[in-house]
C-alpha cells in the first residue's frame with residue numbers, strides 16, 4: 001500500500017507535468033475575431049497562467065500521495081514496535097516467546113529446560129550457559 005502510494009505520487013508528478021504543458025499549449029491562446037474569421041493567437045500570460053494552474057494541481061496531488069505513503073510507513077513502524085512490546089508485556093504465549101528467543105540465538109538450560117535470552121549468561125536455576 002505504501003509503495004502503491006509512492007508510485008501513484010510519481011505517476012501523478014510525471015502525468016501532471018506533461019498534462020500542464022499540454023494544457024498550457026492548448027489553452028494559452030486568445031481568440032481574436034477579425035475580418036477573416038476567428039484567429040487564435042498565443043498569449044504568453046495565458047500560457048503561463050495555465051502552466052502555473054497545472055503545476056499547482058500536480059503539486060497538490062503529489063503531496064497527498066506522498067503524505068499518504070509517509071503516514072503508511074509510520075503506521076508500519078508503529079505496528080512493528082507494538083508487536084515487539086507485546087512479547088515484553090506477555091501478550092505472546094510462552095511457546096511463541098520461547099520460539100522467538102531461540103530464533104534470536106537464545107539457549108535452553110540443560111538443567112531446568114528454561115529458554116534464556118542470548119545475553120543471559122546464567123539461568124535462574126544457577127546453571128551457566130556453557
Ligand SMILES: [Zn+2]
Pocket residue numbers: 109110111112113114123124125126127
Ligand atoms: Zn536452568
